Amino acid sequence: MAAFSSQFHCTIYHISHDIKARRFVSCSVNPSQGNIKVIVNGAAKEIGRAAVLAVTKARGMEVAGAVDSHFVGEDIGKVCDMEEPMEIPIMNDLTMVLGSISQSKARGVVLDFTDPDTVYDNVKQATAFGMRSVVHVPRIKLETVSALSAFCEKATMGCLIAPTLSIGSILLQQAAISASFHYKNVEIVESRPNPTDFPSTDANQIANNLSNLGQIYNREDISTDVRARGQVLGEDGVRVHSMVLPGLPSSTTVYFSRPGEVYSVKHDITDVQSLMPGLIMAVRKVVNLKNLVYGLEKFL
Structure with missing residues (x-):
């Protein structure tokens, strides 16, 4: 297990009142110089825990803070089932963590795995403390992206919004775009093991990419309103076509065809670990950005 050079010193204060007692945590950080300091916002989520493990193993970066509304006060190393604690408690106050990290004057990145309603404020806070952001949050509204783009442009501070962190998913999308110039019929079939918002972010992005090419697909069937034909x-x-089938991996297949020929490209995700190479790439790239970039594919 790699040694951790960050030292997170915390003092817990208890202030008693007539009605209830409140508990405050004050932290300070003395991180080592040179490494990219990474704050994981949404650290208790599955992807957040995977991100903590991936960052600790990556060269040139280290976990410097963990934020979540769950497991507050618990050591993030313990929450991630590490053999040894990291001496970094989970906190529910992003501003406090940002303030502690910013004192080191090191390059910093906030990984945001929260939700669409908080992303704008989170990125603004990170920017105010001189830190870049990597945002992987489903269903971010276009108005939010536009507002953040304008804000980052004015602040000359980088931000990467990544609808997907899967390099395989990006390669599938690129292959689909190339194929679309040669076929006039295309359909997307996806499956997920658990109910979620459908069509998925991946399916929507593939469809949008193909639609932006100026072609009309499935002309013989475009007006069919039979539900079984999909959306x-x-x-x-x-x-x-979206399916929920417990036990199956998260899968996306794009079918192209013309008379006498079918061409398909498929991508499966069986574990959140598949997103970590893309995440580490995002951290390395975003520290040099001075504006907002939408899509990890811009760096492939």
Whole structure:
């Protein structure tokens, strides 16, 4: 197990009142110089825990803070089932953690795994403390992206919004775009092991990418309103079929066809660990950005 150079010193204060007692945690950080300091916002989530483990193993970066509303006060190393504690408690106050890290004057990145309603304020806070952000939050509204883009441009501070962190998913999308110039019929079939918002972010992004190419697909069937034929995304005839099948991996397949030929590209995700190479790439890239970039594919 790698040694951790960050030291997180915390003091817990108890202030008694007539009605209830409140508990405050004050922290300070003395991180080593040179490494990228990473704060994981949403650290108790599955992807947050995976991110903590991935960052500790990556060269040139280290976990410097953990934020979540769950397991507050517990050591993030313990929550991630590490053999030894990291001496970094989970806190529910992003501003306090940012303030502690910013004192080191080191390069810092906030990994945001929260939700669409808090992303704008989170990125603004990180920027105010001189830290970049990598945002992986489903269903971010376009208005939020536009507002953040304008804010980052004015602040000359980088931010990466990544609808997917899967390099395989990005490669599938690139292959689908290349194939779309040669086929006039295309449908997307996806499966997920658990109920979620459908069509998925991946399916929506693939459909949007294909629709932006100016082609009309499935002309013979574009007006069919039979539900069993799936949902048409946009006005260009790209259909998507979404299935929930427990036990299956998260899977996306894009089928192209013409008379006498079918071409398909498929991508499966069986574990959140598959997202970590993309995440580490995002951390390394975002520290040099001075504006907002949408999509990890810009760096492939």
